[in-house]
Amino acid sequence: MFTAIFGSFESGIIYAIMALGVYLSFRVLDFPDLTVDGSFVTGAAVAATLLVAGVNPALASVAAIFVGFIAGCITGILHTIGKINALLSGILMMIALYSINLRIMGRSNVSLLNTDTLFTSVEEFFAEIGIPSSWGILIFMTIVTFLIKFLVDRFLKTEIGLAVRATGDNQRMIRSFAANTNTLVILGLGLSNALVAFSGSLIAQLGGFADVGMGIGMIIIGLASVIIGEAIFGTKTIVRTTFAVIGGAIIYRIVISMALRVEFLETGDMKLITATIVILALVMPKIIDSMRDKKRKKQKIRELEAMPAVMNGEGEHNAPAK
Numbered sequence: 001m002f003t004a005i006f007g008s009f010e011s012g013i014i015y016a017i018m019a020l021g022v023y024l025s026f027r028v029l030d031f032p033d034l035t036v037d038g039s040f041v042t043g044a045a046v047a048a049t050l051l052v053a054g055v056n057p058a059l060a061s062v063a064a065i066f067v068g069f070i071a072g073c074i075t076g077i078l079h080t081i082g083k084i085n086a087l088l089s090g091i092l093m094m095i096a097l098y099s100i101n102l103r104i105m106g107r108s109n110v111s112l113l114n115t116d117t118l119f120t121s122v123e124e125f126f127a128e129i130g131i132p133s134s135w136g137i138l139i140f141m142t143i144v145t146f147l148i149k150f151l152v153d154r155f156l157k158t159e160i161g162l163a164v165r166a167t168g169d170n171q172r173m174i175r176s177f178a179a180n181t182n183t184l185v186i187l188g189l190g191l192s193n194a195l196v197a198f199s200g201s202l203i204a205q206l207g208g209f210a211d212v213g214m215g216i217g218m219i220i221i222g223l224a225s226v227i228i229g230e231a232i233f234g235t236k237t238i239v240r241t242t243f244a245v246i247g248g249a250i251i252y253r254i255v256i257s258m259a260l261r262v263e264f265l266e267t268g269d270m271k272l273i274t275a276t277i278v279i280l281a282l283v284m285p286k287i288i289d290s291m292r293d294k295k296r297k298k299q300k301i302r303e304l305e306a307m308p309a310v311m312n313g314e315g316e317h318n319a320p321a322k
Contacts, residue, residue, distance in 0.1 A: 005254055006134070012253035013141045014202045015221065016246040019229075020152055021195030022222030023245045028156065029188045030168040031079075034090035034219055036196050038097025039071045041215035043197025045101045048110040048210035057118040061201050068197020069190040071097060076186030101212050110210045117205035137206070148195065149242045155191075156238050164188045196222075220274050225249035227281040252277065 018040060025033040043064035050060035071093060078089040102108065119137055126136025155161045166174040167184045175181055196218075204210040229248020235241045259265055259273045 005257065006138075008253040008257040009250055010134070010138050010141070011203070011206070012250035013138070013145050013246070014199055014206065015225065015253060016145050016249035017148055017202070018196045018199035018218065019222045019225035019245045019249040020148060020242060021192040021199070022219065023226050023242070024152070024188060024192040024195070026223065027226065027241075028165055028168050029185060029192075031185065031189065032087050032090065033072075033075060033189060033192060034087065035071060035075045035093045035097070035189070035193055036090075036219045036222060037215045037217070038094040038101070039068045039193040039196045039215075040200035040203075040218045041101045041210070041212060042071055042097055042104070043068050043200030044204035044210040044214060045104040045110070045212075046197070047201035048112055048204050049104055049106075051112055051115050051117060051205070052110060057116065057121065057205065061118055061198065061205075064201035065194045065198045068200075069194035071197070072189040072191070072193030073186050075193070076182075076189040080182035080185050098212065105210060105212065108212045112205065112208045112210070117208075118202070119205055141202070145246060149246060152242055153239050160184075160187070217271055217274065220271075220278065221252065224274055224278045224281065225252050227278060228252055231281050231285050 018036070022033075022036060025031045025036075046067045047057075047060045047064045050063055051057060055063075075089050075093040078084045078092060079086050082089070084092070119140075122136055122140045123133035126139070127133060131139070156165060163174060163179050164184050164187065167179070167181050167188070171181050174184075200215065203214070225248040226245050227248070228251055229244035229246070230241065232251070233240065233244035233247055235244065255277060256270060256273060260267065260270065265273070
């Protein structure tokens with residue numbers, strides 16, 4: 001049980017980077033970006049191909065970030081300059097990336113089992129100071145993920161970041177201040193997919209392979225992480241919301257891991273489990289709020305019914321004697 005939870009926490013902290021990217025597009029920009037399913041694989045494909053070619057793991061990961069940024073920007077250009085529907089822009093880019101990813105890898109799967117990766121160096125570093133490799137990877141990824149969270153928090157509080165947030169809230173309003181909303185949308189989608197691609201490159205290096213189908217359903221995983229985190233931790237501030245997204249990604253992976261340990265569920269049921277989790281995360285808060293509203297109404301009715309008893313038993317005040 002502990003091993004399963006530990007593994008889920010380890011992968012969850014990496015998927016949290018992808019979830020932060022989904023948060024930027026879906027929540028901040030209010031853009032239903034389906035590019036994620038393709039850019040996640042693009043990051044993995046670029047990193048894996050460069051690693052097999054002998055490129056430094058850090059440079060390979062940076063290259064994955066850059067390529068993911070380009071993919072997101074193209075989606076933004078299709079929508080803003082090409083005037084294509086937001087949802088359709090993401091779908092078109094996702095389909096195009098499938099072929100591009102095959103071109104990058106040269107085949108459907110690239111193995112990294114005998115290749116030095118970013119985590120190989122991390123394991124060696126922590127082994128020298130007496131920390132087990134699994135704990136070393138977890139510590140390293142926790143630092144990296146929270147560093148990215150800090151940078152996202154800082155960006156969203158800058159002038160450009162505030163303009164991106166305003167674009168997601170009300171494009172007409174931000175245009176009235178002479179802001180170029182097209183550029184802001186392209187920038188936001190680029191940053192979103194850069195994080196997604198970086199997460200993909202890390203998952204490929206952790207798992208030891210990159211596969212052309214590893215991004216299927218990734219947008220649902222990202223949405224599930226965002227929704228679960230917001231429902232549990234709240235969204236009062238940007239700092240709290242990004243923390244909630246990270247927490248949601250970890251909780252999601254743990255729930256999936258525990259669900260797959262149930263006897264009648266199989267690995268092929270993972271997408272069904274994911275859909276069920278998202279549905280519950282969307283519906284449960286509304287049910288809870290509805291129950292709270294009913295409880296408040298009943299409380300007010302009881303207070304109103306008790307008021308006449310307070311007013312001298314008859315519901316009327318005695319007039320003062322003259």
